[in-house]
Amino acid sequence: MGTTASQLGKDLLSEYQVSAQNAHKRFTELLTKDEKDLPNTRVSMERVLTLPELKSNPFRKRICYVFSTSEQKDGSLTFEDFLDLLSAFSDSATLEIKSHYAFRIFDFDDDGTLDCGDLEKLVNCLTGETDETRLTTEEMRQLINNILEESDIDKDGTVNLSEFQHVISRSPDFVSSFKIVL
């Protein structure tokens, strides 16, 4: 029962209910004409961020960095990376997968834990670009203290992956809001 690679790929993809044809169509729209003929092209981050699903997302740059497999760490995505992105954000990805990737997205300095600097950048992303929507330093400090008080179980001043997953698993609407559909 020898199966070809593409069929196996489709089998796995169909398990994730990600429509490969749709994803491929949207991805090739980002490529220029001569790039379309090359296999395994990388699309730069700026072009990926023109997708409407990502354009309004405050974490768009982090998402590109996390799913990118390029050596230069410039956030560029191949088609496989793009599919990884879609399957992690799809409806049928499990809570563990989503929380794992969410943790990596929120970890701005890539050190494996969410410390005060990460949390501050996170809150600033969430409150928008303009000055009137940002929090004051006092409010920020209090907010970060509250977050650490709630989530940091071992009181080391940072939130690690298991603490993060513990908090997220209790949240009723994480799974439904951590979704991107093309």
Place this chain on the structure above:
Amino acid sequence: MRGRDTEQKEGTVIERKRRGGKGGEDEHQEQEKEKMSYRPGMRKERRAGEREQRIIKNQKEERGTRRSREKLKNEIRKSTREPESLSPEELEKLKEAVDERKKLIQGLRGKPWSMKKKLVTLRESQEFVEKYEGALGKGKGRKLYAYKVMMAKKWMKFQRDFENFKTACIPWEMKIKEIESHFGSSVASYFIFLRWMYGINMILFGLTFGLVMVPEALMGRPYGSIPRKTVPRAEEASAMDFAVLWDFGGYAQYSVLFYGYYNNQRAIGWLKFRMPLSYFLVGVGTVAYSYMVVIRTMARNANESGVGDDNSFNFSWKTFTSWDYLIGNPETADNKFASITTSFKEAILEEQESRKDDNIHLTRFLRVLANFLVLCCLAGSGYLIYFVVRRSQKFALDGLDTHTWWERNEVNMVMSLLGMFCPMLFDVISALENYHPRVALQWQLGRIFALFLGNLYTFIIALMDEINLKREEEKIVKFNITTWEASLYNSTVSENSTGPPITIQPADVPRGPCWETMVGQEFVRLIISDTMTTYITLLIGDFLRAVLVRFLNYCWCWDLEAGFPSYSEFDVSGNVLGLIFNQGMIWMGAFYAPCLPALNVLRLHVSMYLQCWAVMCCNVPQERVFKASGSNNFYMAMLLVILFLSTLPAIYTIVTIPPSFDCGPFSGKKRMFDVIQETLESDFPAWFSKVFSSASNPGLVLPFILLMVLAIYYLQSTSKSYKEANVELKKKLQTQNEENKKKNKRAALKAQMDLEEARKAASQTAEQQKNNNASLQDQEGETELCIKMKQDVFNHGMKRNIQCKQKTK
């Protein structure tokens, strides 16, 4: 390494081909590298002991499983090529390996690896399983085993395809996704609820249409054959008028749509279809099905949302889960930013303020005042409805033609208008109360719920009065019929002829009043007027307002879009409540008017399209965005309460009021449920009815109820104890971690001190040696030596440091 390579070459050709000719060893190394690169921070310096520990533990695990897999593979390769000659232990090990691979394949979905890695692992595991699974069956009914394996695979594939097909069949999916991306998940949750309701109503429609309306229409006696199926002579002239039909009188009344049309013949048609039994069972079945579906959905929602730890992670959830990744519209995103900021600021402020309590007495007084005002409103609206219903009865007695359209439809209009304006009044009153917005919303919903419920029950009470009136009328009519028949008989006898018996047209026979049809008609009229009011308010309140704001803005003094009317927001909770109450009315009236589920299906279908269009065209995203899921179970709970409260009147009327003698499938019986008794006695064997009657003995039923109450009490107390155990474990976890941290610090300090000592000792010996020796060469040699010594001591100290941390963690 070389040994493994040669064994690799002995390995299957297929495996090597698939890996593109590389050695398996490289592949494994690559995989491990990938694994390492995905563990953040591996490349950076080790910082915290716990992270190291975890990393090392995970690595060991993976190395362990990989090693065991390789060991297994080697063993299998070492064994002879012929599978039949495998010894039982090797067969066992092979089976274990195959099972492990199968588990890996199944659990692959949950692993946060990249697609490429997953594909490679999947391919590898599938080949392994394919190759050796067949081998396992050899020697013991091999063909059967292989056949079973193939069937299992085919079944899994079929299941997967069926799941895909089912997802593709979900109606309106694209519409809802579009709304989700523009308005966020809370508005979309209303439409998902609407779609779910549509599904339930389709099933109810299927039951009533297929088992009640169609058999009577096809196999029952046709229109005009018996008195109850014909329009009475007096009404015949106006039976086809649109006004009469719109009111569901005339031909619409004497059709399968209403209770009164059905004949009480025990079995109809060549199928011997038991019509009265079917009518009764469908009525009971719709209620039972609705209960089952609502409770099942509630249980599923409760499971998903986890234990009710609602406020313990307030700030963390706001930070980590408040962004809705489905938002693709910049305007919505801006709104979302603003609402997140507001919610942060509110939460911070609230936490600070919860420690203050200023002027509690004034707030309490204001809240009591507000509740008093609300109660007055509710009482006022209840009285108004009662008054209007009595007035409409008076109008009915005078004859419908003498009154205007308003007076004829007064009841329905008043109920719909109350439903529109009272919630706004409640909103204004709630400004007195000064609650947190979420609490205020819950109070508001509770009050609207009480308003609708009060209105509905007043309506029912007024209906009950009419039913009683009709029943009084029945006695008079019965008396009149006997006199009429007597006069007919007398007239024939007095003619003293042997002519043919007089045939009376069914339309001329005097008819008894039919309170069931009247009830059904009232409900149908109520639903229609409610629907019309909703659509008209939608068009005027949303569409017209949007048009006005858009076009008048050019020539108006102030900015209409930003200031006073501006575009409307989609009122999720109001719409959901409206939907729930409509469903309650359907449940109430479905027994007396089998056409209600069909009507509701049509209504929901139109609502879906109309509201989707209205939302996209006239509404703006909400300024304060609410969590959708927190309210999900709240709406389900309300639906359950409405289901209970609306089936209560129907059950009461079925059980206590005797059916009309002249219409419906139960006419002639003392009570409607007598049909069950009758069926049991005549259609089932004798022992069945004995069993049933003994089962309904109070001596059996009461202990059963007692047992259920005890079971509920027991389950509740165990769940309480589980919650307490949860809290205890959390505390334990915290203290344990704190202790570990302390121990860790102590051990690290100790190791550091040891390191310092060792360093000191090393430098001391180095100095001694320097002093003892004068030559440069020796010095160089010694400095090299002491550098090396220092290095060794340092490494040793570091290792001990790590070991200490490992041990204490």
